[in-house]
Amino acid sequence: MSEETEPNVCRPAELPSENRWRRFWVKLRRNKAAVAGGVLLLLYVFCALLAPVLFRGDPAAPNLILALEPPSFKDPLGTDELGRSILGRVIYGARISLLIAVGVIAVGLLIGVPLGLISGFFGGKVDFLIQRATDAMLAFPGFLLALALVSVLGVGINNTVISIGISMIPLYIRLVRSCVLTVREEVYVEAARAAGTRDGMILLRHILPNVMVPITVQTSLGMGTAILFAAGLGFLGIGVQPPTPEWGAMLGSARAYLFNAPHVATFPGIAIFLAVLSFNLLGDGLRDALDPRFKI
């Protein structure tokens, strides 16, 4: 039989196999904005991980003698109303903010993605129920929903994560469902059915991998939003509570000194701005790099 098939033997494709990840990486690196976002994000991660090394001392311990000092050699970003180093608090704040962002996305992904998959794949009554619940949640602006949830759950880091996380769930449900609706009609899904694959495996092996790209992009953009929402809650005094160094809470307490010590509000504000910017730039870059329609 080997003699018979020999003339039919196909050579592997002419071009050497181009690694998907390598290609993605090259595309991402050519996007200057995405690289800037990535570097900035790495800087934040670096600060968060090495906070105790970068800043010695307790960022929450007050020292009233040094209150509201402008930036100086000793305190590069000045001190706040309780005499705490703003540099130290911004560095430690990166820990809190990144932690919240990761937690929020975990809640959104773990609940939103499975619900979206089920809703899009099975359709019918399940879909109807999930979608009407999603409609109800989307009827509120995201921040308002988080605000309402926090007022029910109470303040603190955990509740901030839970309430912002829940407000993210409907976005994931909608996104995943709409992608599943396209992918489930693909011929390879039908082929899997013909091969005897059960629904659960079809979802896991055929549908989920093919909707990962938009999920990845949404995750990066969502982290930016999460940081912004957490800062908003902190600013209003119902998020992370002082003396925990959280950027939003720092802004909130600096509000009273905006005119005589503007540096107290400026630096946490810049920290929030750059963190959100880095996630958005990276998210946009990921979207372009993961889209096969954009050539290198």
Added chain:
Amino acid sequence: MALLEVENLKKYFPVQKGVLNRTVGYVKAVDDVSFSLKRGETLGLVGESGCGKTTVGRCLLRLIEPTAGRVAFNGQNLLELDRGEMLKIRASFQIIFQDPFSSLNPRMNVGDIIAEPIRNHLKISAAETRQRVAHLMHRVGLHTATMNRYPHEFSGGQRQRIGIARALALNPKVIVCDEPVSALDVSIQAQVINLLAQLQEQLDLSYIFIAHDLSVVEHISDRVAVMYLGRIVEVATAEALYSNPLHPYSRALMSAVPIPDPDLRREKILLPGDVPSPFNPPPGCNFHPRCFVRQDRCARETPILRDVGDGHQVACHL
């Protein structure tokens, strides 16, 4: 006894309108289709786009649930089986898809794609599975070294071979080939057709070969069924149909087959008008508005498929 017997297969798609999704009518995609398939035989299924050939193929595997009818495989009616039994029977009943680009999951490597039916149906070790996949790849003429590559790294013909290997993975008895070569280059078409013919001989397969390319069908089929607007209008051996088509639609169809000789001219039968909508098919013989030999009764009575000798069946009053 025939390996596969299809009787009065029907698939009506409901057409829904308005806010309440009220069913206002049905598209009769497949209407009263009956045929049989013997072991080792190839039955060609031809007809123009939208005539229901693909729906027939999908209904046989219950990838689309038929509205009514009977599909007997080895005497067992597939349409009465529950989900679990149907999953099992799909092992001997496989399908090759038309488009080799969309029928392979872009995020799975070739080895996993071919191994999928094996993993679903057989409890064998990973090493054995790998060995079987390698054997299948060799059988369809693919390098086993390419097992870890992804579909986008292969050409159209190679991808179709992957699809064939996947269909062969469980040693099926019947394979529905849904236009397996219409998406390929002509030179590649010949290779794939020859591969299919060769596999049929080696593995004792029966094919239902759906196509709109009449020359390809003539080459590979033992018998050919011609479909028009959801119905079979003529069934005959390939030679009989191509040399002596009886139904006026088949005659028009056959006159459209190109002859590879520029000097030879054949009289082409041009049909007036378009294919009527299957949502609202004409009464009686649904070909009669375009027929060149129609009579009064054609508009009233629906002709049934009758035998005119030597297994040549035709659905026409004349």
